[in-house]
Amino acid sequence: MKKLTPSQSLINRLRTSKSLFFSCLLALTATGACSQKSITTDPVTGECTSLETRQPNSPDQKPTFAGQTRACGMTSTTAYQVEVLAKGLDKPWAVEPMPDGNLLVTEKPGRMRVISATGAMGAPLTGLPEVVAGGQAGLLDVALSPTFATDRTIYWSFSEPRANGNGTAVARGVLSQDNKSLSQVKVILSTQPSYTNTMHFGSRLAFGQDGMLYVTMGERSDLKTRPQAQEMNSHLGKILRITKDGAPAPGNPFIGQAGALPEIWSVGHRNVQSSAFDTQGRLWVVEMGPQGGDELNLIEKGKNYGWPLVTFGEEYSGQPVPNAVTVKEGYESPVYYWDPVIAPSGAQFYTGSAFPEWQGNLFVGNMKDKRLVRLKIENGKVTGEEHLLKEQNQRVRDVKQGPDGALYIVTDQSNGELWKVSPKR
Numbered sequence: 001m002k003k004l005t006p007s008q009s010l011i012n013r014l015r016t017s018k019s020l021f022f023s024c025l026l027a028l029t030a031t032g033a034c035s036q037k038s039i040t041t042d043p044v045t046g047e048c049t050s051l052e053t054r055q056p057n058s059p060d061q062k063p064t065f066a067g068q069t070r071a072c073g074m075t076s077t078t079a080y081q082v083e084v085l086a087k088g089l090d091k092p093w094a095v096e097p098m099p100d101g102n103l104l105v106t107e108k109p110g111r112m113r114v115i116s117a118t119g120a121m122g123a124p125l126t127g128l129p130e131v132v133a134g135g136q137a138g139l140l141d142v143a144l145s146p147t148f149a150t151d152r153t154i155y156w157s158f159s160e161p162r163a164n165g166n167g168t169a170v171a172r173g174v175l176s177q178d179n180k181s182l183s184q185v186k187v188i189l190s191t192q193p194s195y196t197n198t199m200h201f202g203s204r205l206a207f208g209q210d211g212m213l214y215v216t217m218g219e220r221s222d223l224k225t226r227p228q229a230q231e232m233n234s235h236l237g238k239i240l241r242i243t244k245d246g247a248p249a250p251g252n253p254f255i256g257q258a259g260a261l262p263e264i265w266s267v268g269h270r271n272v273q274s275s276a277f278d279t280q281g282r283l284w285v286v287e288m289g290p291q292g293g294d295e296l297n298l299i300e301k302g303k304n305y306g307w308p309l310v311t312f313g314e315e316y317s318g319q320p321v322p323n324a325v326t327v328k329e330g331y332e333s334p335v336y337y338w339d340p341v342i343a344p345s346g347a348q349f350y351t352g353s354a355f356p357e358w359q360g361n362l363f364v365g366n367m368k369d370k371r372l373v374r375l376k377i378e379n380g381k382v383t384g385e386e387h388l389l390k391e392q393n394q395r396v397r398d399v400k401q402g403p404d405g406a407l408y409i410v411t412d413q414s415n416g417e418l419w420k421v422s423p424k425r
Contacts, residue, residue, distance in 0.1 A: 038074050038357070038384075048072030051385045056339040057292030058314050061326050064333045067381050071336070074376060074384035078355055079424035082392060085119035085408075089416035094141045094346075095409070097402035099149055102179065105410060105418060106156065108138030114179040115418055127173060127182035132159040132166045135198025143205040143213075145172075145244065152177070153244075155213060157203040160187070165194035168201045168235075170215055170246065188246025189263070191235035193228075195220050204275040204347075206283065208241075212249040214265065214283055215240040216272035219307070229268050229307045232260035237307060239272065239285070239299055241265040253302030268305040268331065274347035274364055284335075286347055286364050291316050292339035296362075297332065298380065306331040313339060336375070336382040343368035345412070346398030352405025354423050365396035367412055372396050372421075389421075 051073035063069050091108040098104060101117035110131040111124040131139050137159035145153035152175045160169035170189040173182035200218030207213055219229040219237035229237025232254060240263040241249040248255060248262035255262045274286035283299040293313025297305055310331040311324050327333055346365035350358040364373040370393050376384035389396065389409075397412035407421040 038077055051387065052338070052340075054340055057341075058312065058339055061292075061312055061339070063337075064327050067336075067383065068334070069337050069339060071375070071382045071385040074374075074386045076355075076357060076374070076386060076388065078357055080355070080388075080421055081424045082389065083420040083422070084417050085117075085420050086115050086121050086418040087415065088121075089410065089418065090414055091138070091412060092397060092410035092416040092418070093139065093412075094398045095400050095418060096142045096144060096154075097400055097408055098144065099403060101403065103402075103408060103418065104142050104144075104154065106139045106142050107416075108140070109133045110139045110158075112139060112142060112156065114175075119418070122179055125175070125180065125182050127185050129158070129171060129185065129187065130161055132161045132198070136201060137166065137198040140168075140201065140203050141205045143207060146207050146211055154182075155188075155205055157201075157205055157215065159198070159201050160190060162190075162194045165196040166198075167191050167194045168203045168215075168217060170203075170205065170213070170242075172244075189215065189240070189242060191215075191217060191240070192261075193234060193236070195222075195225055195236075197222060200271040202272055204273060204285075206275045206277055208277055208283065209281040210249075212241050212243060214275065215242065215263075216275050216285060216287075217269065218271035218273075219269070221271070226308050229270065230304075230309065232257070232264065232267070235261060235263065237267070237269045238264045239266045239269060239275075239283075265301060266299050266303050266305060268307045268309070270307040270311075273345040276347040276349050276362065278349045278362075279351060279360070284347070284349075284362065286344040288343060288345075289313050289337070289341065290321055291318075292341060294338040294341040294344055295334035296336040296375070296382065297334050300332075303332050304330065305334075312337045313341070335377075335380065341368060342366040342373060343395075344373075346396065346400075346409075348399045348401050348407065350401060350407070352401055354405030363399045363407065365399055365409070367395040367397065370395050372399060372407075372409065392419075 050070040052070045094106045096104040103115045106112045114122040140157045142156040155172045168191045171187045173185035199221035202217040204216045228234040254260035272285045272287040290313040310328045348363045362375040366373045371390045372388040374386040395412035399409050409419040411417045
């Protein structure tokens, strides 16, 4: 590396200071807060420093474009506190804040309950259908109907037992006023085909601004089922778009196409356990890839996201993914990928007022490294990454924003917890 002269070093430091000053001025205008420490930069060159410094699993694979991996590290300047609202949850999988401040929480063995804003734990709701539990199977996501305030309808996904195996299903029901039971329970979607294992069910539920329900799917992991992520007569490895009654949503891209299931919205996914809409109504997902290939994708109608033909990373054995490449015409490249992986689960775009500096940022659960990931996304690219809650040392399974602007988190363990992250008092 060429050594800088004292005058060159001084010029670079002045340039860096000028850049930081204007960045700070913009931050002050937008949020009323200012810090020169939000993005980590080299004191001499002014270049940002990547948060990730570990050796990649697939060092020979190169990003398709600058910034596709190893974004600049950044640091929150707002102090926050983590309050444990509840303990003793059995592998909680999802948390869904309610308008009154209470929280719906699912537990993988097949229980769903309401926990109050102060942490009082309700009994398991009655009326739930049977689930297959074990491995990655069980009671999974839960989402409020867009009209929950008037109809108290909720939707949930689960691993459904079947005579010929099991599969991801979506049900809906009406939550009683006393938060103790579900009525009018109906399975509105039983995805196909059935298969017998306990892997890669997906499945996150998110309502779009169009009122439709978007359901993320896994491809059931096995080499036998993996190719179905590219097969149009299978729900496996797809994102589905359905009405509130479970019918294929009007305008789906493959309605009327011979051999294609009409619920399909996008194709070529491995195992999507994170999905969230941004304020522009765009759907983003973070999917578990192979070793060294977790992906952030911006989902568009009818697009193909590659798995298992186009992917970063390698098999868990260390061998290449058979016949796969990292980029190919006709397939969407991820907006961002992690190598090493984070094992993502749960996602939330922050829109609250409690943390102005987090406005528009995407939060993702990190189960592998036991932390919460914050991503800054600008013009369709990740420009900053921060890892929070490292001191708690627990697998973050889901994250949601409450009506109070706090983040609510459940941790993935047999003695799981529910946390509230709010500004430090």
